[in-house]
Amino acid sequence: MRPSERVFSGPAGTLLHYRRTRLRNQASDAPRKEAAEDDAADVPEDTRDHWLDEVTSDDDHQHRGMWARTRTTFAVPYLWFRRVFAFLVTTPGxxxxxxxxxxxxIFAAGYSMSQSSSERESELDFLLTxxxxxxxxxxxxxxxxxxxxTIATTGFVQAGVESAGTRARYNAAVDRAMVSATESAAGISPSDGETLQLIADIERQIPVYTGLVETARTNNRMGNPVGVAYMAEASSLMRETILPAAARLFSLTSTEVRNQQxxxxxxxxxPLSGLLAAALFLVVAQWLLWRMTRRRLNRGFLVATALMLIAVVWVSASNFGTWQAGTRGFEEASMPWDSLTASRIQAQQARTSETLALVRRQSVTDSNISFEATADAVTVALNDFEQAQGHNPNASSANRMQITEARSALADWExxxxxFTSAMTNGNYPEAVRLATTTTLIPGSPATSAAAYDRLDGALSRLIADARSSMRAYINDGLAATKLVSTAVLLLSVLAIISVWLGVRPRLQEYL
Structure with a gap:
């Protein structure tokens, strides 16, 4: 036995054994402790205390393929899709x-038609108002x-100071023109540059015209012959500059009304094809339902089909009524409106030319040519209005009386x-002045030009007002045809959807 292994008894032997055991354990644990310290150095500082957790690296995720990551990302939507598809292939699905x-x-068709009808109703209301x-x-x-x-030229021919009635009619006509120019501009879009420019030109030229007229009147009262030149200049400005601009403005606005109508x-x-398609889908769905359930008719689907057919018929009737009122009726009313307006303007210009010939003491040959063209235009306009009234079952006897009055006044004016032409040719100036200015008739004597023209102008004015009333009535009829269509179609569509689900509910309950 070696001296180091000698056995000691008592406390001294026990202490020696403890020391030897401790030294052997320290010697065996030293390599493991160093390895643990090396591993701990590789672990992040904030995770060294998680000695029970398994710390993994992101290297595995970086090496994963694109398809694996895509599959992981869309796994839940794909699962839902599979479940929905699996349900749809079943009969309840x-x-x-x-x-x-x-x-x-059904909802798409009904909503589309409802929106279209609502927009049409608002646009027709905008057209009317x-x-x-x-x-x-x-x-x-x-x-x-x-x-x-016309009034200014006629008043200038009268001897001395023009009458108060003539002056009042002239002022009223100018005031009405200025107000009408403002009203025309109120409804024009700012992007319509041509129309706004026409109104601006007219409003700028009217004070120039009235200034020339007042200068002519002042010189006429003072006995200055230059007054004739001022009046001729004023009439030339009106007929060659202002009236063509006003005619262009009237043509543009009338065309806009016609185009919108x-x-x-x-x-x-x-939208109507959408309603028809929805009704067709209902028919096909009933056929499929019969193939799946072996029941020929489904009450809910039948009610939905009937509701959609009602919507189709309602919309078709509304469209037909709007088309008939807007296309046939409006065209018949607008044709005499345009021709009557044009013929009235021609009559007024012919009257002005007649009076100017008297003022200037010139030949009336040119005025005779324009007068004949004016008479023909008035005759055509009256024929157009009479023809339009013949197609209108609600034509009143008052309109026919106005046509007769206009024809009679035109014959008297001719x-x-x-x-008047004969008096001017023979040099009978007083008689020509009487024929051109006198409006009161002597019993038993033929009508003068002034009296006949006043009758004709009044009759044409009333016929134009009647033609405008007819046009507005047709626009109003088109607007009335669209009333309640928007709300009714949307309500019928919602009821049809409810009927579909009420009809399919008993079939679904059979599988519960």
Whole structure:
């Protein structure tokens, strides 16, 4: 036995054994402690205390393929898709799918038609309250300017100071023209540069015209012959500059009314085809439902089909009524409106030419040519109005009386103009002045040019007002045809959707 292994008894032996055991354990644990310290150095500082957790690296994620990451990302949506598809291939799934498709198609068709009808109703209302009054204001501007020139020229021929009545009529015509110009501008879009420029030119030239007229009157009262030149210059400015601009303005606004009316009265083919498609889908769905359930008829689907057919019939009737009122009726009313307005302006200009010939003491050959053209234009306009009234079942006897009055006044004016021409040719100036200015008739004597023209102008004015009333009535009829269509179609569509789900509900309950 070696001395180091000698056994000691007692406390000294126990202490020695403890020391030897401790030294052996320290010697065996030293390599493991150093390895643990090396591993701990590699672990991040904030995770060294998690000695029970398994710390992993992101290297595994970086080495994963694109397909694996995509599959992981869309795993949940793909799972839901598989579940939905698995449900749709079953009979209850097919019933639900058919009902959803029908509901979407019915709602889309009904909403589209409802929006289209609502927009058409608002645009027709805008046409009735804004565009058409703007056109009528342009008409009043046109006729008022021409009438003011006619009255000013006639008053200038009268001996001495013109009468208070003539002066009041002239002022009223000028005032009405200025107000009409403002009303015309109120309904014009700022982007319509041509129309705004026409109104600006007219409003700028009217004070120039009235200034020339007042200068002519002042010189006439003072006995200065230069007054004739001022009046001729004023009439030339009106007829060559102001009236052509007013005629262009009236033409543009009338065309705008006609274009809007034609556009708003066309059938609503696209929304109507949507309603027809929804009704067709319902028929196909009932056939599929019969194939799946072996039941020929479904009450809910039948009610939905009936509701959609009611919507189709309602919309078709509304479109037909709007088209008939806007296309046929409006065209029949607008044709005499345009021709009557043009013929009235021609009559006023012929009257002005007749009077100017008297003022200038010149030949009336040119005025005779324009007078004949004016008479023909008035006759054509009266024929157009009479023809339009013949197609109108609601034509009143008052309109026919106005046509008769206009024809009679035109015949009297033609006869008086011949006598006026004869007096001017023979140098009978007092008789020519009487025929051109006197409006009071002597019992038993033929009518003068002034009296016959006043009757004709009054009759044409009343006929134009009747033609405008007819046009507005047709626009109003088109607007009335669109009333309640928007709300009714949307309500019928919602009821049809409810009917579809009520009809499919008993079939779904069979699988619960």
């Amino acid at each position: 097919k019933l639900v799918g058919i009902s959803v498709i029908l509901s979407m198609s 804004t565009t058409e009054p703007m056109s009528y204001a342009a008409h009043n501007l046109y006729t008022s300017l021409s009438l003011a020139d 034609n556009q708003l009265t066309r059938p609503q083919w696209v 006869a008086a103009h011949e006598r």
